[in-house]
Amino acid sequence: MTSRIPRDSRLRLVRPRPLAAAPRAVNQRPPRRPAPRPPEGTPAPAELAGMARSGLAGAARVARWADATLGPGRGRATADGLATLSRATAERAARELGLTPARVRADWDTARLAGLVEVHGDRARPGWRLRAWDRDDSAVLRGWVALFDAWSLASPEPRGHDAAAVAEVVSAMPQVLSFLQLSAGPVPVEQLLDLLQQRVTELRTERCEVAYAPDPEHGGRPAASPASAAPVQPAAPAEDAAPAPLLDWALRALAKVGALTYGDEQATLTPLGNWAVWVKLEQICVAAQSPAGNIEQAAEDMLRGCAQLRPNAARAEYRAWLAARPVGSAVAQLLGAARGEDALLRGLAFEALRVVGAPAEPDVRAVREEAALRPYALLWLAEHDGVDPEDAHEVLTREEATWLWVDTAAAVADHGEAPMLVRHLEAAVQPTVPALLDEVRAVGHPRTVQVLVALAAAHPDPALAKAVRRAAFQVHTGGS
Numbered sequence: 001m002t003s004r005i006p007r008d009s010r011l012r013l014v015r016p017r018p019l020a021a022a023p024r025a026v027n028q029r030p031p032r033r034p035a036p037r038p039p040e041g042t043p044a045p046a047e048l049a050g051m052a053r054s055g056l057a058g059a060a061r062v063a064r065w066a067d068a069t070l071g072p073g074r075g076r077a078t079a080d081g082l083a084t085l086s087r088a089t090a091e092r093a094a095r096e097l098g099l100t101p102a103r104v105r106a107d108w109d110t111a112r113l114a115g116l117v118e119v120h121g122d123r124a125r126p127g128w129r130l131r132a133w134d135r136d137d138s139a140v141l142r143g144w145v146a147l148f149d150a151w152s153l154a155s156p157e158p159r160g161h162d163a164a165a166v167a168e169v170v171s172a173m174p175q176v177l178s179f180l181q182l183s184a185g186p187v188p189v190e191q192l193l194d195l196l197q198q199r200v201t202e203l204r205t206e207r208c209e210v211a212y213a214p215d216p217e218h219g220g221r222p223a224a225s226p227a228s229a230a231p232v233q234p235a236a237p238a239e240d241a242a243p244a245p246l247l248d249w250a251l252r253a254l255a256k257v258g259a260l261t262y263g264d265e266q267a268t269l270t271p272l273g274n275w276a277v278w279v280k281l282e283q284i285c286v287a288a289q290s291p292a293g294n295i296e297q298a299a300e301d302m303l304r305g306c307a308q309l310r311p312n313a314a315r316a317e318y319r320a321w322l323a324a325r326p327v328g329s330a331v332a333q334l335l336g337a338a339r340g341e342d343a344l345l346r347g348l349a350f351e352a353l354r355v356v357g358a359p360a361e362p363d364v365r366a367v368r369e370e371a372a373l374r375p376y377a378l379l380w381l382a383e384h385d386g387v388d389p390e391d392a393h394e395v396l397t398r399e400e401a402t403w404l405w406v407d408t409a410a411a412v413a414d415h416g417e418a419p420m421l422v423r424h425l426e427a428a429v430q431p432t433v434p435a436l437l438d439e440v441r442a443v444g445h446p447r448t449v450q451v452l453v454a455l456a457a458a459h460p461d462p463a464l465a466k467a468v469r470r471a472a473f474q475v476h477t478g479g480s
Helices: 045-055 057-069 087-097 101-113 137-149 163-183 189-206 244-256 271-288 299-306 311-323 327-338 343-356 358-366 374-384 398-415 418-427 433-443 448-458 462-477
Strands: 117-120 123-126 210-212 231-234 260-263 266-269
Touching: 045 057, 045 137, 045 271, 057 087, 057 101, 057 117, 057 123, 087 101, 101 117, 101 137, 137 271, 137 358, 163 189, 163 244, 163 266, 163 271, 189 244, 189 266, 244 260, 266 271, 271 311, 299 311, 299 327, 299 343, 311 327, 311 343, 327 343, 327 358, 343 358, 343 374, 343 398, 358 374, 374 398, 398 418, 398 433, 398 448, 418 448, 433 448, 433 462, 448 462
Parallel strands: none
Antiparallel strands: 117 123, 210 231, 260 266
């Protein structure tokens, strides 16, 4: 520590690759799977990108207007810090672009969902995809897929329906889209409704939403033990599981983002929609073929299964796992795993959230006040805002950086090897071991004692190991 060279002083506390055991040897890596080909008749990527540019032309126009007009010191995007365009700004854009305020608002919302514009507080700035819009087909397609993933946000939810019922339909629509993709042509809405009802009923059954017959001996309430009660029909009959108005809303929302055409009581995937569904199905198939079978696992088990993978392979698993779930549910599961006691899963959960990208931003911002997640959330938000990962650590206070050092050390102590823990000393922001120990004792991390004991056992320098053991004892006894 005392002989550190200055150029090592900016080592990141959270590395871009997981702090787990060493990766498998090269000769143990599974054979590379050949790149799959899209279904016959799928347009070339350049042609698909042209379709996406055409469909998002209005959104790109409003995003460019915002870039030129709402930059620092030139105007406010919102009046209340929310992402909704303020009335004054919408009317100004309508005048300058020759549109109606309603059209401006709609294009603004589309631009946000596609990542063409980003809102931070009352300020707007162009997303990286807007910068690459005219020259990078992959950026355009990724923007359109982001919009496709957020189809349920593109149109207001129908009134008069329970929020849980709407969520069930959103969760069931991937199966409907898969059926449309396999059908390769128009499908009657009546057939889609029947499929949707079946899927919603399956979802309710998986959650065990079964009402039990009342027990007269318990005042008409269900008996204390469900196993002894007589089950009756599920909470809602199959024919009421997914009412036609909700399917109509879902199909109209998907048509609005350009994923399908809807009319004459039938629906057909567009070339873009067909390609996007195929990509997601392929991701699911890749995950299903993985040794760990991560796609079927809960977030915590999936992250454990990815801990031994190389970074690119892990990101592929994250993408496949995310493709099989609604974004909101997946983000909630990842944050739930991050709140657990395993520090390794905490770091991996935020790596998976980096794959989610913009849709995870509101949830990540919401956990900044949770002590265990705050440093990870701040780093995630900094990188999401465009800060170079090499410099993202600068958003942390000294105390937050120290807390993260202890948390990362706990992950190494639990899952790594002794030399890795010794090398982890180089990632500390403190210039000397005594300074590090002083600040580690003060930061109050719940794993401080275990980390210091493990570090003392692993370090080859007897004097340093003795100082670390003394610090661990002081933390344990509450001394100074």
